[in-house]
Amino acid sequence: MLDCAAVRNDPCRSVSCLGPRTLLWAAFFLLPACRSSAPSQRVGPPPSSPSSASTAPAVRVPFVRSDIPRIDVHTHVLLGAASRAARLFDRQGIVQAINLSGPPSAVGLDDFLADSEIAYGRIAPFTNLDWSLCESAGYGERMTADLERARALGARGLKIPKILGLGAKGPGGKLLAVDDPGLDAVFEKAGELGMPVAIHSGDPQAFWLAPNAQNERLEELQAHPSWSFYAPHQRGEVPSWNALFEAFVRRVARHPKTLFIGVHFGNAPEDPDLVAQLLDTYPNLVIDTAARLPAIGRRDSNHSPERMRAFFLKYQDRVLFGTDTAVGRTPDALMFGSGGREPPTEADGDRFFEATWRYFETTDTDIPSPTPIQGRWTISGVGLPREVLEKIYYKNAVRLLGVSLPKTPLPKPEPKVYPGNLQDL
Ligand SMILES: [Zn+2]
Numbered sequence: 406m407l408d409c410a411a412v413r414n415d416p417c418r419s420v421s422c423l424g425p426r427t428l429l430w431a432a433f434f435l436l437p438a439c440r441s442s443a444p445s446q447r448v449g450p451p452p453s454s455p456s457s458a459s460t461a462p463a464v465r466v467p468f469v470r471s472d473i474p475r476i477d478v479h480t481h482v483l484l485g486a487a488s489r490a491a492r493l494f495d496r497q498g499i500v501q502a503i504n505l506s507g508p509p510s511a512v513g514l515d516d517f518l519a520d521s522e523i524a525y526g527r528i529a530p531f532t533n534l535d536w537s538l539c540e541s542a543g544y545g546e547r548m549t550a551d552l553e554r555a556r557a558l559g560a561r562g563l564k565i566p567k568i569l570g571l572g573a574k575g576p577g578g579k580l581l582a583v584d585d586p587g588l589d590a591v592f593e594k595a596g597e598l599g600m601p602v603a604i605h606s607g608d609p610q611a612f613w614l615a616p617n618a619q620n621e622r623l624e625e626l627q628a629h630p631s632w633s634f635y636a637p638h639q640r641g642e643v644p645s646w647n648a649l650f651e652a653f654v655r656r657v658a659r660h661p662k663t664l665f666i667g668v669h670f671g672n673a674p675e676d677p678d679l680v681a682q683l684l685d686t687y688p689n690l691v692i693d694t695a696a697r698l699p700a701i702g703r704r705d706s707n708h709s710p711e712r713m714r715a716f717f718l719k720y721q722d723r724v725l726f727g728t729d730t731a732v733g734r735t736p737d738a739l740m741f742g743s744g745g746r747e748p749p750t751e752a753d754g755d756r757f758f759e760a761t762w763r764y765f766e767t768t769d770t771d772i773p774s775p776t777p778i779q780g781r782w783t784i785s786g787v788g789l790p791r792e793v794l795e796k797i798y799y800k801n802a803v804r805l806l807g808v809s810l811p812k813t814p815l816p817k818p819e820p821k822v823y824p825g826n827l828q829d830l
Contacts, residue, residue: 470762473794474810475499476802479603479668479695479727480528481506483734484516487524490732493751494527495815497758501799501808504530505564505603506731510554511535518559525815529808531603532560534591536573539581545590552594561807562601562666563591570606570649571634580643583652584659592656596663601806603666603693606653609700609779610675613638613646625778628745657687664805666725667692674700677707677716684723691805692720694797695727696742698764699774702784710768710785721793725801728761730754742776765789765797 475498482490482504494502507517507530517530532555538544552563570583581588583606595602611622616633620626626633637643644652653672657665667673671680671692683690694701701708717724731740737748741757749757760775768788774780789797803809 468759468763468767470498470759471766471791471794473498473791473798474501475726476501476503476799476806476808476810477728477730478503478666478725478802478806479693479729480504481729481731481740482528482530483732483738484513484520486732486734486738487517487520487528489734490730491524491527491815492818493732493754494730497754498762500527500811500815501802502528503561503603503727503802503806503808504528505533506530507532507555507560507564509533509535509551510558510560511551514555514558514560525811527811527815529561530559531562531564531600532556533564533566536568539573539575539587542576544575545587548588548591549594552591552600553598556598556600560600562603563595565602565604565606567605567608570652571608571643582644583649584655589659592660592663596660599807601664601666603668604653604656604672605668606656606672607646607649608632608634610646621780624745624781625743628778654683654687657683657690661687661689663689665690668695668727669729670694670697670701675707677701677713681716681720684720691723691725691801693725693727696729696776696779698742698761698784699776699779699782702764702772702774702786703780703782704770704785710770710787714787714789717787717789717793717797721796722801724797725805726765726798728757730757743779744776745778760784765794 477494477499480490480494480502482502483506487504490502490504494500504517504521508514509532512535514530514532521528521530532552534548535551538547538551555563569581569585569588571580573581575581575585575587583604592602609622611620612626612632612634614620615635616623616626616630634643634646638645650672653667657667665687667680667683667690670677671683671690673679674697680692684692701713702710704710729740729742732738739749739751739754741749741754756773757775760772763769763772764775764784764786766788767786770783770785772784772786774782774784799810
């Protein structure tokens with residue numbers, strides 16, 4: 406079953422595992438130059454000099470997202486929250502989502518599917534594996550059987566979280582590798598069943614570095630000390646980033662008939678050239694963009710906007726739009742890409758999505774980071790043409806994941822009717 410202890414160590418974790426409120430959260434969102442809450446506006450030409458009568462004064466043009474519908478292939482929606490999530494997404498132009506937090510068939514997938522129906526089918530679940538099955542021999546067969554049942558119930562695909570390689574234990578308590586041969590049958594079966602495998606291996610490379618002032622993810626690691634793999638790796642408890650990535654590549658190579666979605670920009674947002682190499686080598690690999698716009702939108706030698714734009718143009722059929730938004734039932738059960746010690750508000754979500762759309766749709770160079778806790782720098786947009794945006798926003802998902810755009814708008818919520826007076830009771 407889905408293990409809260411396991412996902413607690415995962416930025417893609419369940420929002421039910423979010424921590425207590427602290428002042429740091431307020432400081433994080435309110436103080437640092439209000440970067441995450443900057444006005445959502447595009448900047449026009451520079452101000453004219455007063456003497457220049459022919460030059461129009463600067464005009465701040467509000468950003469308006471394109472009218473292209475979006476399918477978010479990387480969300481986490483808890484049980485009972487599908488309707489809330491569907492409305493939250495719909496407000497942002499996201500008309501369909503994939504929920505990567507669907508459980509195994511044996512532990513409640515049918516409840517998630519029923520919840521999805523209540524949300525007009527707009528939150529389609531993938532299934533996960535029950536990692537506790539790995540404690541004894543024959544786990545591959547048991548997981549394969551569960552996968553078949555999940556497919557029969559209606560799961561669209563399979564999610565492999567980073568616990569594989571970093572936490573899941575095989576018989577005898579040994580860490581299971583991402584390319585553990587005992588799991589081969591599961592990945593083969595996913596291909597046979599036409600179930601794409603969204604696979605998260607490793608994590609940001611900075612999580613393997615000492616969590617000190619030089620670490621660009623220090624703020625995130627301070628909020629979530631358990632996300633750091635520096636000490637566990639020093640103790641030999643977890644593999645290096647490179648070892649995990651190499652095992653991920655071997656897994657993709659071993660199952661050419663299985664479609665893999667390398668989440669978080671192919672698990673290597675720090676190195677788009679490496680991701681490009683993989684895409685060139687393995688036609689069964691596509692990637693999503695979830696929670697990595699701060700990494701790929703930064704201006705450094707690996708990620709100039711020109712290079713990233715060329716990447717998206719070249720691989721326009723291999724990139725799926727994803728955000729890593731998490732939604733639970735209670736008001737504070739939200740996460741947009743990552744989070745601090747405190748949950749965000751829906752207004753924070755508005756800023757997150759606007760920065761996201763500006764990244765894809767404009768060439769603005771001053772876009773506030775959608776998730777500033779992942780590194781306090783602004784990002785530069787790639788300004789993709791409409792036909793490429795259409796592929797990344799939804800056409801690739803329709804083609805590869807068996808989802809479609811809804812045919813009708815989301816119905817208005819039923820108005821709550823309260824008795825007006827005692828006689829109505
Ligand atoms: Zn995730």
